[in-house]
Amino acid sequence: MSKKPMIASVWLGGCAGCHMSLLDIDERIVALMELADIGAMPITDFKLGGFPMADVGLVEGAVCNTDNIKFLEEIRAKSKFLVSLGDCAGWGCVPFMRNFFPLNQVLEHGYIWSSSTVDGFIPDDKELPRYLDKVQPIREFVKVDFHIPGCPPSADTIFHVVHELVSGRVPNGIPQPLLHFD
Amino acid sequence: MPADVKTDTITLTIDGKACQGAKGQTILEVAKANGVDIPTLCHHPWLTNHGACRMCVVEVEGQRRLVTSCAAPAEDGQVVVAHNEKLSLMRQMTLELLFAERNHICPFCPSSGACELQERGYEEGITHTRYQYLFPVLEPDCSNAFFVQDHNRCILCGRCVRACQEVVGQGTLNFGSRGTKQMVIADLGVPIGESSCISCGTCVDVCPTGALFDKRAPYFGKGGGLVRKMVVCPDDDMGCSMNAVLKSGILARCEGTDEAKVNGPLLSRRSRYEILNEATPRITTPKVRNEFGALVDTDWDTALAAAAKALYEGAANCHCNQQAVVGLVSGRLPKETLASFQQFITGPCDSADVDTLFGRQRQVKRAAKDLFGDVTECGYDAIHDADMVLLVGFDPCRTHQVLGTWLAGKRFNEQCPIVSINARQSEVTQLATVDIKPRRGCEHEVLLGLLCQLNEQGKLRGHVEQSQKDRWKAYNPDRVAAEAHIEAKDIKKAAKLYAKAKNPVVLYGPELGALRNPNLIGLLWDLVRLSGHVTADGALRARGFETEANAAAAEQLGLIGADPSTASVIYMLTGDDPFEPTAQLVEDLRQAGTVILQASHECSVMAHADIVLPSLKWSERAGTWVNVMGLEQTFEACTILPAGVRGDEEVLAALAEGMAKAAAEAAETAEQA
Numbered sequence: 001m002s003k004k005p006m007i008a009s010v011w012l013g014g015c016a017g018c019h020m021s022l023l024d025i026d027e028r029i030v031a032l033m034e035l036a037d038i039g040a041m042p043i044t045d046f047k048l049g050g051f052p053m054a055d056v057g058l059v060e061g062a063v064c065n066t067d068n069i070k071f072l073e074e075i076r077a078k079s080k081f082l083v084s085l086g087d088c089a090g091w092g093c094v095p096f097m098r099n100f101f102p103l104n105q106v107l108e109h110g111y112i113w114s115s116s117t118v119d120g121f122i123p124d125d126k127e128l129p130r131y132l133d134k135v136q137p138i139r140e141f142v143k144v145d146f147h148i149p150g151c152p153p154s155a156d157t158i159f160h161v162v163h164e165l166v167s168g169r170v171p172n173g174i175p176q177p178l179l180h181f182d
Numbered sequence: 183m184p185a186d187v188k189t190d191t192i193t194l195t196i197d198g199k200a201c202q203g204a205k206g207q208t209i210l211e212v213a214k215a216n217g218v219d220i221p222t223l224c225h226h227p228w229l230t231n232h233g234a235c236r237m238c239v240v241e242v243e244g245q246r247r248l249v250t251s252c253a254a255p256a257e258d259g260q261v262v263v264a265h266n267e268k269l270s271l272m273r274q275m276t277l278e279l280l281f282a283e284r285n286h287i288c289p290f291c292p293s294s295g296a297c298e299l300q301e302r303g304y305e306e307g308i309t310h311t312r313y314q315y316l317f318p319v320l321e322p323d324c325s326n327a328f329f330v331q332d333h334n335r336c337i338l339c340g341r342c343v344r345a346c347q348e349v350v351g352q353g354t355l356n357f358g359s360r361g362t363k364q365m366v367i368a369d370l371g372v373p374i375g376e377s378s379c380i381s382c383g384t385c386v387d388v389c390p391t392g393a394l395f396d397k398r399a400p401y402f403g404k405g406g407g408l409v410r411k412m413v414v415c416p417d418d419d420m421g422c423s424m425n426a427v428l429k430s431g432i433l434a435r436c437e438g439t440d441e442a443k444v445n446g447p448l449l450s451r452r453s454r455y456e457i458l459n460e461a462t463p464r465i466t467t468p469k470v471r472n473e474f475g476a477l478v479d480t481d482w483d484t485a486l487a488a489a490a491k492a493l494y495e496g497a498a499n500c501h502c503n504q505q506a507v508v509g510l511v512s513g514r515l516p517k518e519t520l521a522s523f524q525q526f527i528t529g530p531c532d533s534a535d536v537d538t539l540f541g542r543q544r545q546v547k548r549a550a551k552d553l554f555g556d557v558t559e560c561g562y563d564a565i566h567d568a569d570m571v572l573l574v575g576f577d578p579c580r581t582h583q584v585l586g587t588w589l590a591g592k593r594f595n596e597q598c599p600i601v602s603i604n605a606r607q608s609e610v611t612q613l614a615t616v617d618i619k620p621r622r623g624c625e626h627e628v629l630l631g632l633l634c635q636l637n638e639q640g641k642l643r644g645h646v647e648q649s650q651k652d653r654w655k656a657y658n659p660d661r662v663a664a665e666a667h668i669e670a671k672d673i674k675k676a677a678k679l680y681a682k683a684k685n686p687v688v689l690y691g692p693e694l695g696a697l698r699n700p701n702l703i704g705l706l707w708d709l710v711r712l713s714g715h716v717t718a719d720g721a722l723r724a725r726g727f728e729t730e731a732n733a734a735a736a737e738q739l740g741l742i743g744a745d746p747s748t749a750s751v752i753y754m755l756t757g758d759d760p761f762e763p764t765a766q767l768v769e770d771l772r773q774a775g776t777v778i779l780q781a782s783h784e785c786s787v788m789a790h791a792d793i794v795l796p797s798l799k800w801s802e803r804a805g806t807w808v809n810v811m812g813l814e815q816t817f818e819a820c821t822i823l824p825a826g827v828r829g830d831e832e833v834l835a836a837l838a839e840g841m842a843k844a845a846a847e848a849a850e851t852a853e854q855a
C-alpha cells in the first residue's frame with residue numbers, strides 16, 4: 001500500500017478561526033483521514049525545524065513578525081503544494097489593519113497605554129521575534145499554490161479544496177457558491 | 183410597422199446571439215435587454231456612462247482595441263464578444279488592481295454581501311490579488327450626520343460624483359488630484375459634513391462598494407434577505423415615494439428608486455434619514471386620566487368604553503350652545519382613514535366639524551377661489567421648465583425638500599434666478615438671487631409693489647381696470663420698501679427678473695397660508711394671469727403647496743373646516759404627525775370637556791388629553807395618497823404593528839360600536855325611569 005498523502009498546517013498572525021472552520025467539517029474528517037495523514041497542526045508541539053515533509057501545507061494567518069517568516073519558509077520548503085487558508089494569509093485581513101498606524105504607535109498602544117497595563121514597557125528580549133513594519137499576506141514571502149479566501153473560509157470550502165488535493169487533483173479555482181471573501 | 187420604427191431598429195450579434203436594439207442604445211443596453219449579462223462596475227442605470235472601470239470591456243469585430251460596452255453606441259450588424267478567456271483575464275486583472283489599490287477588508291466591511299466589487303470578484307473566480315498592496319493610509323470621513331465616506335474602499339468609479347450632479351443637481355462631490363492620489367472630494371476638499379452636501383443620500387444609494395455607507399444600519403442593512411417596499415413620503419404633499427428596506431420585518435433604511443413617479447431616485451434628508459428617527463417614545467398602551475389628573479395605562483376595552491361614552495354624551499349634548507364633537511385628523515393619513523374618520527364624526531358623532539390639522543391652510547385657498555374664481559395651477563413640468571422661480575411664503579428647502587433640491591439644481595446648473603418673498607427665516611435664502619424679507623404682514627405690499635413695477639414697465643398684457651392701475655401706482659418701490667422694511671432695489675430687481683423670464687413660475691407654500699389672507703393668493707394669480715404666464719393647456723404658471731401629504735384627498739373628501747373653540751369633545755387622530763398645536767388650539771383643548779387623542783408617539787397634545795389611544799406610524803399605514811397635482815398613489819403597509827397597537831380604522835369601528843351601545847343603555851335607563 002502506498003503511503004497516504006501528508007497534510008501539515010500552521011498558523012501565523014491569525015485568530016485560529018480558520019482552523020476552527022477546518023474542524024467544522026465535522027464527521028467528514030474521518031473520510032479525510034482515510035485519504036491522508038496529518039503530520040503537523042498548530043496544536044502539535046513542534047519547534048522550528050520540526051515540520052514533516054508534506055504533500056499539502058495549509059497556512060493560516062498573515063505575516064506579522066520574523067518568526068512568522070521562518071515558519072512560513074519552512075512549511076513552504078517542506079510542502080509540495082502550499083495553500084493559503086483564509087483572508088489573513090491571503091489578503092491581510094484583520095492583522096493588516098495595524099498597517100494604518102506606525103509600528104511604534106501600535107506597540108505603545110498594546111504594551112503601555114492599554115487600560116489594563118501597569119508600568120508597561122515594550123518587550124525587547126533578544127529571544128523574541130521582531131515585528132515587521134507592515135503586515136503582509138504570505139504570498140509576499142513565498143510562492144503560494146492555492147488561495148482559499150474567507151474569514152474564515154467555510155468548512156465546505158476547505159473540505160472541497162483539501163479533499164481534491166489529497167485525492168491527487170488540483171481544483172480549478174473555487175466553485176462560486178463556495179467562494180466568499182468575508 | 184411604421185417606417186421610422188423600422189429604421190431605428192438595429193440587430194447585432196453578442197456572444198453569438200442575435201440581439202435587437204434601437205439606435206442610440208449602448209452595446210451594454212442592448213445586451214441587457216436581450217438577456218446577455220456583461221459585468222459592470224461604474225455603470226449605473228440612473229446615471230450617464232463614464233467608462234471608468236473597464237469591467238464591461240468587449241471585443242467588437244473589426245476594432246483593434248477592446249471597447250467599453252457601457253459607453254459604446256450599438257451599431258447595426260456589429261459582432262460583439264462579451265465573454266471569452268482573454269476578456270475574463272482582463273477583468274480579473276482589473277479587479278485585482280482595484281483590490282490592491284486601496285484597503286479592502288471584506289469581513290470588516292458594512293457592504294460585504296452587497297458589494298458589486300466583491301460580487302464581480304466572485305463571478306470572475308478571484309481568490310486573491312497578484313499585485314502588491316499600495317497600503318494607502320486614508321481616513322474615513324465621518325463628518326456627515328447620516329453616512330460615512332470611507333476612502334479605503336473607494337474604487338473611484340465616479341458614480342457618487344455623477345449622482346450628486348445628475349440626480350441631485352448639487353455637485354458637491356468631485357474628483358480631486360490625479361493618478362494614484364485621485365480622491366473623491368466634497369467641494370474643494372472639505373469634510374463632507376461641512377460641505378454643500380444636503381444629505382440626500384443619493385451617493386450612498388449608488389455607491390457599488392462600502393466606500394459610502396449608512397451610519398444607522400451599517401451591519402444589518404445589506405446582504406441577503408432584504409425586502410423592499412415602496413412607501414409614500416408622508417412629510418409633504420409632493421407625492422414622493424421611496425423604498426423602505428426591511429430585514430426580518432425591521433426597517434433598515436430608505437432607498438431611492440427610479441420607479442418613484444414624482445421624485446425618481448431622489449430623496450430628501452427628511453424622507454431618507456430623519457423619518458427613521460423616532461424622537462419620542464411609541465404609545466403602545468391606551469391611557470386614561472385618573473381622578474388625580476394623571477394619565478395612566480389601561481386596557482383597550484376601558485379606554486374605548488370611556489371614549490365612546492364621552493363621544494356619545496358629547497353628541498347628545500349638541501342642542502346646547504356648545505359645538506358637540508369636533509374631529510381633527512392628520513392630513514398625512516391615507517384617504518381611506520380620512521374618509522372613515524369623516525364618516526365617524528358626521529355619522530355617529532353627528533357633527534359637521536371635521537377637518538385636518540392644517541385645514542386652515544386649505545381654507546385660505548378655498549376662500550381665494552371663492553373670491554377670485556377657480557383657477558387651474560400648473561404641474562411639475564412647468565416647474566422643471568421654468569426659467570425663473572418666484573417663491574412666496576414658501577421655504578421648500580425646509581418643508582418640501584425634494585422641490586428645494588430641484589430648485590437648487592435649477593439655480594446652480596441652469597442659472598435660473600430665484601426670488602423669495604418670505605417674512606420668516608428660510609433656508610431657501612442660500613439659493614435666492616433676491617431674498618426679500620418683509621416685515622410680517624407686509625407680504626401684501628410687496629406683491630402690490632411687484633405689480634406696480636410690472637405695470638409701469640408695461641409688462642401686464644391682460645386687461646386691467648384703470649381703478650386697479652391707480653391703486654397699484656401708489657405702491658412704488660420706495661413706499662413699499664419703507665413700509666415693509668426692505669430695500670427698494672430688491673423689488674425692482676425681482677420685478678425685472680420676473681418680467682424678463684419667458685416661463686417664470688410662482689410657487690407659494692404653507693407660510694403664505696399661515697397668513698390667512700386669501701387676497702394674497704388672489705394677487706399672485708393676478709400677477710401671473712396678467713403677465714400672460716399660462717401653460718399650453720391653460721394652467722397658470724403658479725402652484726400652491728401644502729404641509730399635509732394628503733391635503734388634496736382631504737379637499738376631495740370635503741373636510742372643510744372645524745372650529746374647536748366651543749367643542750365639548752375634541753377627538754384628534756394625529757398618528758405620527760409631528761405637528762405642534764397653536765396657542766389657540768391649546769386653549770381650545772383646555773376648554774374642551776374631553777380630549778381624545780389617537781397618536782403613535784408621545785407628543786405635546788398628550789398633556790391635554792383625557793383619553794389616549796395608540797395609533798399607526800407611516801410605515802404601518804396602507805392606502806391612497808393624492809398629491810398636490812392630483813396624482814393618486816396606493817401603497818401597502820411595510821411593517822407590522824407593535825404589540826398592543828390597533829389599526830386606526832379598527833379603533834373607529836370599535837368606537838362607533840361603543841357609542842351605539844351607550845345609546846342603547848341610555849335608552850334603557852330612560853325607559854326604566
Ligand code: SF4
Pocket residue numbers: 013014015016017018019060061085086087088089093094150151152153
Ligand atoms: S482569516 Fe479570519 S478567521 Fe482566519 S485567521 Fe484571519 S481573522 Fe481569523
Ligand code: SF4
Pocket residue numbers: 181285286287288289291292293294295297298299300335391392393
Ligand atoms: S468594498 Fe466590497 S470588496 Fe471592498 S471591503 Fe467592502 S465588501 Fe470587500
Ligand code: SF4
Pocket residue numbers: 345346350352353354355378379380381382383384385386
Ligand atoms: S448626500 Fe446628496 S448632496 Fe450630499 S454628497 Fe451625496 S449626493 Fe451629494
Ligand code: SF4
Pocket residue numbers: 335336337338339340341342343366388389390391393394
Ligand atoms: S465613493 Fe463609491 S461611488 Fe464614489 S467613486 Fe468611490 S466607490 Fe464609486
Ligand code: FES
Pocket residue numbers: 221222223224225232233234235236237238239250251252253
Ligand atoms: S461599466 Fe463600463 S467602464 Fe465601467
